[in-house]
Amino acid sequence: DIVMTQSPLRLPVRPGEPASISCRSSQSLLHRNGYNYVDWYQQKPGQSPQLLIYLTSIRASGVPARFSGSGSGTDFTLKISRVEAEDVAVYYCMQALQPTWTFGQGTKVEMK
Amino acid sequence: QITLRESGPTLIKPRQTLTLTCSCSGFSLSTAGVGVGWIRQPPGKGLEWVGLVYWDDDVRYSPSLKSRVTITRDPSKNQVVLRMTNMDPVDTATYFCAHNRVGYNFYYYGLDVWGLGATVTVSS
Numbered sequence: 001d002i003v004m005t006q007s008p009l010r011l012p013v014r015p016g017e018p019a020s021i022s023c024r025s026s027q028s029l030l031h032r033n034g035y036n037y038v039d040w041y042q043q044k045p046g047q048s049p050q051l052l053i054y055l056t057s058i059r060a061s062g063v064p065a066r067f068s069g070s071g072s073g074t075d076f077t078l079k080i081s082r083v084e085a086e087d088v089a090v091y092y093c094m095q096a097l098q099p100t101w102t103f104g105q106g107t108k109v110e111m112k
Numbered sequence: 113q114i115t116l117r118e119s120g121p122t123l124i125k126p127r128q129t130l131t132l133t134c135s136c137s138g139f140s141l142s143t144a145g146v147g148v149g150w151i152r153q154p155p156g157k158g159l160e161w162v163g164l165v166y167w168d169d170d171v172r173y174s175p176s177l178k179s180r181v182t183i184t185r186d187p188s189k190n191q192v193v194l195r196m197t198n199m200d201p202v203d204t205a206t207y208f209c210a211h212n213r214v215g216y217n218f219y220y221y222g223l224d225v226w227g228l229g230a231t232v233t234v235s236s
Contacts, residue, residue: 001175031218039222041159048208048229049151049159054222061224092159096220099172101149106158 002027002095006104012112019080021107023093028073030097037097040069040078043106044089052091053078085111114138116148116209118230125236130199132230134192134209141187142167147212148192149223150183152205160205164212165192199234206231 003026013019029036040053051060053069056076066081080087088111093104120132134148141148149164163173165183173181182195192209207230210223 033217033219035219037220041223043159048226049210049223050226051222051224054224055220060222090158094159094161094223096222100174101161101164101172103151103159103161 001100002029002098002102004093004095004102004104006091006093006107009105009107011107011109013080013083013109014112015085016082019083019087019109021078021091021093021109023071023076023078023104025074025076025095027097029076029095030073036072036076037095038069038071038076039094039096040067041092041094042087042089043092044086049092080109083109083111114211114225116211116225116227118207118209118227120207120230120232122231123233123235124199126200126234128199130194130196130203130232132194132207132209132232134194134227136190136192136209136211139211141185141190141192144168145214147214148185149210149212150192150194151208151210151223151226152203153208153229154202154205162194162207166214201234204232204234 005024007022036056038056041049043049057069090106117135147166150162163183165171180197209227211225213221
């Protein structure tokens with residue numbers, strides 16, 4: 001299995017500040033088609049997860065521009081340019097390169 | 113509009129078999145490229161990928177659950193069924209189904225629509 005390791009696991013931020021979450025995979029997630037198969041999901045308290053980013057950097061429909069994804073190979077990052085109160089949630093990375101997919105442990109973003 | 117809805121028992125005894133149904137609307141399970149995945153989340157914990165079935169009956173399972181899990185597709189009802197045998201209290205979780213789509217040259221669109229989840233408790 002590919003192991004996905006997120007850091008930090010808890011991220012206190014102030015509104016308006018930037019936030020960054022790292023995700024490292026135990027194997028390269030680069031497909032021969034040139035895409036890295038990493039998604040980011042947001043799960044707000046009491047809700048189902050929602051897709052934020054797929055294929056490393058493509059924002060899903062309706063996702064605000066303050067969310068961005070980057071990376072390649074084994075190192076990936078989710079950035080929130082200016083955190084808003086509604087961004088309080090747990091964020092998960094997930095690899096979809098192998099036939100069996102795996103999630104990271106999750107990073108809890110909370111307000112200071 | 114794509115929607116998915118999970119249904120099944122809320123309480124199940126140890127060693128019994130769990131059967132959950134994901135009822136899909138707004139898309140067809142027979143359309144090329146379409147897939148439906150199952151993901152579970154124990155109370156207060158993270159997400160665990162369980163498995164996935166594609167339009168062509170290509171099925172994938174988590175290695176840790178493979179011996180106990182079966183995922184099938186019923187195109188006539190537009191439903192996906194998850195079956196998990198020999199349930200244990202550690203399998204207590206909310207089980208989600210989610211829509212996926214793949215395109216030309218393996219282009220992939222993520223798990224873009226999720227159901228609300230079905231909470232299953234395993235207890236005697």
